[in-house]
Amino acid sequence: MALRLGDTAPDFTADTTSGTINLYEYIGNGWGVLFSHPKDFTPVCTTELGEVAKLKGEFEKRDVKVLGLSVDPVDSHKGWADDIEETQGVKLNFPVIADPDRKVSDLYDMIHPNASDTFTVRSVFVIGPDKKIKLTITYPASTGRNFDEILRVIDSLQLTANYSVATPVNWKDGDDVIIVPAISDEQAKEKFPAGWKTLKPYLRVTPQPNKGKKQAGS
Ligand code: BEZ
DSSP states (O other): OOOOTTSBOOOOEEEETTEEEEHHHHHTTSEEEEEEOSOTTOHHHHHHHHHHHHTHHHHHHTTEEEEEEESSOHHHHHHHHHHHHHHHSSOOOSOEEEOTTOHHHHHTTOOOTTTOSSSOOEEEEEEOTTSBEEEEEEEOTTSOOOHHHHHHHHHHHHHHHHSSEEOOTTOOTTSOEEEOTTSOHHHHHHHOTTOOEEEETTEEEEOOTTTTOOOSOO
16 A cells, blocks of 8 residues: 555665665664665666765755665666766765565555556655655656755755744745644744734744744734
8 A cells, every 4th residue: 555644664674785774774863765766777867866966965964864766686776876977977875775576666655557567656755753754756757856846845844843833835944934823823922932924814924943033023
C-alpha cells in the first residue's frame, strides 16, 4: 500500500555507493530525503544527481541527509558517478542505493506499473526526526525535479514543527507566515510578541518567529 503523510517510514538496510547503509542509522536524529531515479546512465537523472551534490551544503545546514536510489547495481552506479562528475562538474558526494531486487522500491511503492514495469518513478520522501513521512512528491521520468522547491518545503516543515504557524503560497524562508487558526488571539499575544495583522479572523499574518523582525501594528 502507498505510504501516506504521517506514516512511519519503513526502515531498511541496503547496498549503496557508500557501502551498506541502514536508513534509520543514516538519518540519526535529523531529517532525511529519500529519492528515486528511473535508471542509471539516463540524462535527466544525471542532471538531478549533479544538482543534489551541489546542494549538499544546503541540506547539511538543515540537518538533512540525502539518499538516492536507482534499480541498477552498485558497480553501475559507480561508473555513472564518473559521468556525473564529468558532465555536471561535481563529485557524487552522497550515497545512492543499488536496488536491483527492488526491495526498497517496493517498500516505498516507487514502481508505478502503469508508468513502467521496471523503472522507478521520481519519488521523493522527506522523513522527519520522528521517522514519520512529512512529504511525498512523485514526478514522471520525463520531468526533472526542482530541488530548490524541496529545500523550500523542508524550511516550512522545520519551521511549522516548532511554531504554531503555517506558510502561505509561494512562501520562502524569511517571509511572513500565518498563525494557525487553532491559536486564539489571547494565546497569540504570548506566542507572537512581534504582533500580527488580522486580514480575516482566520487569516492572521505575522513575521517569521525565528527571524526577529517586527510586525508593524496588529
Ligand atoms: C532520464 O533520467 O533522463 C529518463 C529516464 C527514463 C525515461 C526518460 C528519461
